[in-house]
Amino acid sequence: MRELLRKRILFFGGKGGVGKTTCASAMALAAAKEGKRVLLVSTDPAHSTSDIFEKRFDRDEREVYPGLMGIELDASLEARRYVDKAKAEITRMFSHAVAKEAERQIDLASAMPGVEEVALFDRMSDLIIDRFDAYDLLIFDTAPTGHTLRLLRMPELVSSWIAALSRRRRALLSLNQDIDRVRLAPEAIDPDEDPILRTLDQRREKLEQVRARLMQHNFTGFVLVVIPERLPIEETARAAEILRESNVNVCGIVVNRVLPDDLEGGFYQARRKQEQVYVDEIRRRFSAYPLTWIPQFETDVYGLASLERVRSGLMR
Amino acid sequence: MRWDELKQNVGDFIHGYFVSEYERRLREQFVDLNDLFMLQCFMELVGLPNPASIYLLDVYPYFLEEFHTWHRRMGMDRSPIGSMPCC
Numbered sequence: 001m002r003e004l005l006r007k008r009i010l011f012f013g014g015k016g017g018v019g020k021t022t023c024a025s026a027m028a029l030a031a032a033k034e035g036k037r038v039l040l041v042s043t044d045p046a047h048s049t050s051d052i053f054e055k056r057f058d059r060d061e062r063e064v065y066p067g068l069m070g071i072e073l074d075a076s077l078e079a080r081r082y083v084d085k086a087k088a089e090i091t092r093m094f095s096h097a098v099a100k101e102a103e104r105q106i107d108l109a110s111a112m113p114g115v116e117e118v119a120l121f122d123r124m125s126d127l128i129i130d131r132f133d134a135y136d137l138l139i140f141d142t143a144p145t146g147h148t149l150r151l152l153r154m155p156e157l158v159s160s161w162i163a164a165l166s167r168r169r170r171a172l173l174s175l176n177q178d179i180d181r182v183r184l185a186p187e188a189i190d191p192d193e194d195p196i197l198r199t200l201d202q203r204r205e206k207l208e209q210v211r212a213r214l215m216q217h218n219f220t221g222f223v224l225v226v227i228p229e230r231l232p233i234e235e236t237a238r239a240a241e242i243l244r245e246s247n248v249n250v251c252g253i254v255v256n257r258v259l260p261d262d263l264e265g266g267f268y269q270a271r272r273k274q275e276q277v278y279v280d281e282i283r284r285r286f287s288a289y290p291l292t293w294i295p296q297f298e299t300d301v302y303g304l305a306s307l308e309r310v311r312s313g314l315m316r
Numbered sequence: 317m318r319w320d321e322l323k324q325n326v327g328d329f330i331h332g333y334f335v336s337e338y339e340r341r342l343r344e345q346f347v348d349l350n351d352l353f354m355l356q357c358f359m360e361l362v363g364l365p366n367p368a369s370i371y372l373l374d375v376y377p378y379f380l381e382e383f384h385t386w387h388r389r390m391g392m393d394r395s396p397i398g399s400m401p402c403c
Contacts, residue, residue, distance in 0.1 A: 079370075082370060082373075083370075083373065086373035086374045089374050090374060090376075090377050093377070094377045098377050098380060099377065101377075101380060102376045102377040102380065105376045106373050106376060108360070109360070109369045109370065109372070109373060109376075110370065110373070112360060112365070112366070112369050112370075113365065114365060114367070114369070115369065115370045118367075118369075118370045118371070119370060122370075157367055158367050158368050158371060161367050161368045162368050162371060164356065165353070165356055165357065165368065168349065168352060168353045168356065169353060171349055172346065172349050172350055172353060175342060175345060175346045175349065176346060178342055179339055179342045179343060179346065182335045182338055182339050182342070183339065195375070195378050196375050196378050196379075199374060199375045200375070203368075203371050
């Protein structure tokens, strides 16, 4: 895992409850201890980063450890913020009557399913683009797998959609110009002056920029966290496959909560024997990825002292 | 004076005679393309999810006028969504 500290953007993902947040936090701690400027972004609705660091996290960056800044993003809050920003922009640019009518359309649109996801993604994009230079490393603690994969495919989906819209708009305007040429009184809008086209193109440019950063294998990576149990293994295998197909670099797998060797007693021995089957399976199925093993601790990971144990496990 | 007027009218007539058919076709094409564009912007209307919905929020005001012409042409006398009350 140590070489992952050289990356610029890391995502931590996996099935719910396997310890994504713990691993992401430990990685952030490791980077901060190496003297790097780190931003830890939690997008998991469960938001346990503040519990782990025992510090309050906020929507805006705040220091949770020397050199380590943290943010917790809340999708519904981001959606509200996004909508308010759009409304403010509209009130600034249009007459009162138009603004009032458009606002109602906006309220309808913002109640659509998927809006929160897009708003969350938009905020993540802002961080990836605008805060990239302010930090040595951005670490995203993501929501459970399915949600995250959708999030990573979002730029592709939305930008091709917007590209189609903008292509159509351009065709429309140029046809309008053709009509003008045969008319005596011209009325067409110059495509370069069209506000709709301009807004669409700006949007697409931003999405493309994020997409390009996410696909850069040398500085962006995805770390999958798994525990030696049936369902997490299957889900991780699926996630690794989908990520590979979407051209996202899976740069490591953390096997969390592995039972230690030195246990006594019949129950533990039996438990460990069963686990060994899964451990072997993990070694076999994920041989293409660098594996890191973190033992099960006798206490919960809570607070800096126990996080330090995970950190040294990751860096071993 | 009368002669100038006549010349102007004959000129306009000839222009219209040769060009109007061409312009009509262009306009039809324009209208078709525009319908498709509007449909893509307002997919919610036909019950389909629009992946770019939130990204279109700040272009909605620009659409008000076009939206009105569009729903009239689609055979809907009144605005089909209460939230775009153009008429």
